[in-house]
Amino acid sequence: MPQPPIDPTLYWLLTFHCFIGGIAATIAWRKGRNLGLWLILGLVGGTAAFFAALLMKSKK
Known part of the structure; x- marks a missing residue:
């Protein structure tokens, strides 16, 4: 099975980053x-x- 091109931890960090951004919005x-x-x-x-x-x- 081939390895993903980027470390899977980075995917979790990017997901968390976008989640925090949504909360900020x-x-x-x-x-x-x-x-x-x-x-x-x-x-x-x-x-x-x-x-x-x-x-x-x-x-307001």
């Missing part, structure tokens, strides 16, 4: 921000976007 959306923009930011930024969403003030 949800937090930002609940604070009155644009969901689409924050979804992109969350998927790219991951943990950094999560903390930014937690620390920003609500627009």
Whole structure:
């Protein structure tokens, strides 16, 4: 059986990164921000976007 081209641990880390980004987008959306923009930011930024969403003030 051939080995995958990338270490399987990296797949788990990327999945977790995107999951955290989705949570960041949800937090930002609940604070009155644009969901689409924050979804992109969350998927790219991951943990950094999560903390930014937690620390920003609500627009509502």
